[in-house]
Amino acid sequence: MLEFSRATQFAYDYARANRISSWKTLHEKTYRKIRGFSMLPSQLCCKAIKLALETKRGCRNRKVDFRRELSIQYDHRSYSFDFSGRCSLATINGRLRLDLRVPEYYAKTYGDWEVRGAALCRSGKDLFLNVIVAKDLPAPAIGASSRTIGIDLGINNLAATSDGRFFKGVNNHIARLQGLRSRLQSKGTKSAKRHLKNLSGRQKRFMRSINHEVSRRIVSRINSGDMIVMENLHGIRSRRRGKVLNRLLSGWSFFQLRQLIEYKALRKGAIFVTVPAHYSSRECSRCHESRTERPGNAGFFHCLNCGYSCNADLNASFNLRDRADAARNVLGLFVNQPIVGDSISYSGKPTASAVGS
Numbered sequence: 001m002l003e004f005s006r007a008t009q010f011a012y013d014y015a016r017a018n019r020i021s022s023w024k025t026l027h028e029k030t031y032r033k034i035r036g037f038s039m040l041p042s043q044l045c046c047k048a049i050k051l052a053l054e055t056k057r058g059c060r061n062r063k064v065d066f067r068r069e070l071s072i073q074y075d076h077r078s079y080s081f082d083f084s085g086r087c088s089l090a091t092i093n094g095r096l097r098l099d100l101r102v103p104e105y106y107a108k109t110y111g112d113w114e115v116r117g118a119a120l121c122r123s124g125k126d127l128f129l130n131v132i133v134a135k136d137l138p139a140p141a142i143g144a145s146s147r148t149i150g151i152d153l154g155i156n157n158l159a160a161t162s163d164g165r166f167f168k169g170v171n172n173h174i175a176r177l178q179g180l181r182s183r184l185q186s187k188g189t190k191s192a193k194r195h196l197k198n199l200s201g202r203q204k205r206f207m208r209s210i211n212h213e214v215s216r217r218i219v220s221r222i223n224s225g226d227m228i229v230m231e232n233l234h235g236i237r238s239r240r241r242g243k244v245l246n247r248l249l250s251g252w253s254f255f256q257l258r259q260l261i262e263y264k265a266l267r268k269g270a271i272f273v274t275v276p277a278h279y280s281s282r283e284c285s286r287c288h289e290s291r292t293e294r295p296g297n298a299g300f301f302h303c304l305n306c307g308y309s310c311n312a313d314l315n316a317s318f319n320l321r322d323r324a325d326a327a328r329n330v331l332g333l334f335v336n337q338p339i340v341g342d343s344i345s346y347s348g349k350p351t352a353s354a355v356g357s
């Protein structure tokens with residue numbers, strides 16, 4: 001891992017200093033040099049250079065230090081893995097063969113998926129091999145019973161769906177964790193710092209498990225051929241109400257939740273689209289006027305134009321659903337055709353791959 005991060009750092013720094021953005025050029029300029037100072041085998045060298053370039057593209061203005069979080073990225077040339085547990089990894093001492101114990105659940109669920117890349121990561125004294133698997137999905141079975149379902153993410157309810165289901169907010173949990181965090185931060189002692197580090201891991205795992213649970217429950221009622229509509233992510237953080245809620249909100253990983261809903265839905269043969277969220281919480285889902293009271297009034301929406309009132313999150317989920325339906329009608333598309341355009345992005349075409357790890 002140290003060697004891999006050293007190689008990646010070298011290629012990354014070189015690419016930044018010389019403003020290189022082509023893989024071929026960077027490879028030509030750095031490969032021999034890396035082989036000169038590093039013990040890495042050739043496949044891992046190539047992967048390190050690739051990772052350096054991808055990282056440079058991803059974080060344009062920030063200098064990344066690869067030694068802070070050690071890992072090795074593997075691809076099919078540098079490792080192999082199957083669900084019976086046989087595994088081999090390229091290392092600086094040649095190929096390392098391992099017998100891994102694969103939990104039954106994973107073998108059952110992903111056994112027939114195609115094994116793609118992997119990342120070897122470290123957490124404390126433990127090593128983890130995160131294996132990426134993929135498979136082609138069956139075409140969505142679109143029929144008369146296919147529905148369009150809007151899903152609104154928020155803090156009052158973590159999620160509300162336009163078929164009338166609510167998933168409890170988690171503000172209490174976050175508030176508690178955040179309170180503990182700020183008390184520890186103000187203390188500043190060595191043991192407080194250690195606690196703080198544990199807390200961030202705990203918060204991450206807590207969030208992830210809630211997000212998994214909620215997405216699983218949402219998708220459990222989704223059928224093949226249904227279309228799921230969510231807002232694109234620019235909106236989630238900037239809209240909504242007040243400083244305190246925004247602070248709580250920024251602590252929650254809505255991005256992760258949306259990703260989990262997306263891949264679980266695709267796996268079931270649903271279609272997934274995102275729409276812009278402008279004013280989806282201000283607009284009336286019945287008369288589509290935006291001349292309304294501000295939401296936040298105990299999570300209740302009230303329309304000044306037509307008098308309609310409704311749970312605010314539910315109203316937003318209706319709007320998301322209607323926007324996707326409207327866009328599809330305007331474009332004259334059948335439900336199984338991808339919606340293309342600047343404002344709506346689509347995933348889940350019949351040949352799309354679902355990726356899990």
Ligand SMILES: [Zn+2]
Pocket residue numbers: 284285286287288289303304305306307308
């Ligand atoms: Zn109205």
